[in-house]
Amino acid sequence: MGLEKSEAILLRSVAWSETSLVVTLFTRTHGKVSAVAKGARRLKSPFENALDLLAKSQIVFIEKLNDTLDILTEAKLVRRFKGGQHSLLSLYAAYYLAELTHVLTENHQPMEEHFDVLDASFVKLDEMEDPAKVVLRFEMEFLRALGHLPTFELCAGCGNSVESGRNRSYLFGIDAGGVLCDSCLAGQRYVLRLREETITFLRMVASDGDGLVDSVGSYRDLSPTTRGEVRFAMEKFITHLADRRLRLMDFLEELKR
Structure with missing residues (x-):
């Protein structure tokens, strides 16, 4: 047990006592961290504004070796998320990325590349x-x-x-986890029929999540039907993976239009 330092993004926080919070952060070096931030709810908090939701901070924490919560000892604000000042949809999208990260990751499993993707996504929404x-x-990355x-x-079966x-x-x-050929369809559950345009677009995005999305033009250049199918397919797949529908999905219906 010792002091650990890392960049971190605040995913969620809940009241723990009259003066403290339990915070969930996604860190560059330790993956997801759940910690007690003592005194964080006081008017003169030692953490100031570093524990605003979606904020990026430099943190210091004490990592526990058992199932108890870590202890957050220091947090200094690096960047607030400001996208919500301009667009409510951007704010909901950022909350969704935070929820997705929280639900599908385990504590103390380093995923440095994912931290970079999450960080970059918040900057783009800003x-x-x-x-x-x-x-x-x-989602793809x-x-x-x-x-x-x-x-x-390629067929997810054969x-x-x-x-x-x-x-x-x-x-x-x-x-099954992907497209299926006719020979592998028997016995499969939860099968969607998607248009060729939808699968073609998803193939390009999956093959190069950053560059090819831009090279095929704006997402908004797709037909409304294709945009709706893309979101429908991704939501169904992620809901199955998480074993529940994520709460913020209900606030992103505009992405289907």
Whole structure:
């Protein structure tokens, strides 16, 4: 047990006592950390504004070796999230990324690359980049880091290449983890039928989550039907992975339009 230092982003906080908070932070060096911030609810808090939701800070904490909460001893603000001052949708998108990170990660499992992706996503939302594009890029990179990125080109069952059917659509298996050929469809649960345009776009985003989203133009250039299907498929897949529907999904309906 000793003092640990790291950059961190505040994912959530709840009251622990009249003067203290239990905070969940995603750190660069230690992954998700749940800690007690003693005195954080006082008018003259030793943490000042460093424990605002979505804020990025430099923290010092004492890591416990058992299942008890860590102890946050210091936090200095690096950057507040300001996207919500300009767009409520950007704020909801940022809250969704924080919720997704919180739900699908375990304490003290370092994921430095994911910290960078989360940090960069908040900066892009601050800079008023299209929330739909930021959210999808984040989801793809996060699922890739977790080893759960769906396959959009090869069959999730047999590994063979999958082409669209006569009606120019694909079968996407939520439980299987990707597109399915006709031979592997038997016995599969939770199968969606998605349009060819939807799968083509998802293939490009998955193959290069940053560059190719930009190279195919704005997310808003897609047809409304395709935008709706992209969000519908991602929500269904993430809900299955998390074993529950994330609360902030209900606030992102605009991304489907």
